[in-house]
Amino acid sequence: MGVLYDFFAAPTDDAAAATIDLLGGPGGAEPSSAELQAALRANDRAAMRRLMMPKVRLSEHGFDVLCVKGIDPVVQMATLEQLLTGTSTDAIFSRARSGKAVAVRDEGERLVLTLTDELQAVLSAATEQQLDAVAVPWSQTDEFWGNGEPEILAHFLRQLALLARNATAAGNRLYCWVCV
Known part of the structure; x- marks a missing residue:
């Protein structure tokens, strides 16, 4: 099955930590799509690929969320x-909000981690062209x-940048719920 990651926005570390026990994480249940069901029935692989790409959405739990694997x-x-800032990974890992666990369950099989404010800021300001360009070396x-x-x-x-811009506009920060 793989590891599930829900990137999401929350106003505080405490609000983010409270998502640890939500059924399905902050993303909750993935909403059903009639368009995807039709593509599946028609075996339209191009449509299925397009429709299954992750998108920022408002979850049933009230969080802006981007659910992905891998x-x-x-x-x-x-x-x-x-890649976006030129900052060394050693410097990034030394930041207080670099992967800081705000909640842990089941001996680390479920986590809520912080993303850095610097990453949120650079994503919020990035253009689509900058994001497309960094995707290749990444x-x-x-x-x-x-x-x-x-x-x-x-x-x-592009979706993560949208999540970052929405979070910044609302005064929220970025987090990731992880389920192994």
């Missing part, structure tokens, strides 16, 4: 931040075993 909020986000990093898909990562980055 994009780690600590190491891969630090590499992304390094896809070639060791964390993606050198063969990530730049098109998929660019889509993810």
Whole structure:
């Protein structure tokens, strides 16, 4: 099944920590899509691929959320931040909000982690062209075993930037709920 990651926005660390026990995490249940069901019935692979791409949405629990698999909020986000800012990963990892656990359950099988304010700021300010451009070198990093898909990562980055802009506008911060 893999590791589930819900990137989300919350006003405080305490509010983010409270998501640890929500059924399905802050993202809750994925809403059903009639369009996706039709694509599945028609075996329209192009439509299925497009419709299954992660998107920022308001969850049943009231959080702006971006649900994905395979994009780690600590190491891969630090590499992304390094590519966007030129800051060394050592400096990024030394930041107080770099992957700080605000809630832990089941011996670490469920976590709520912080993302850095610096990453949120650079994502909020990034243009679509900047995000698309950084997707290529990001896809070639060791964390993606050198063969990530730049098109998929660019889509993810545009959505993560949307989440960051929405969070910044609302005075919220970015977090990630992790379920192993």
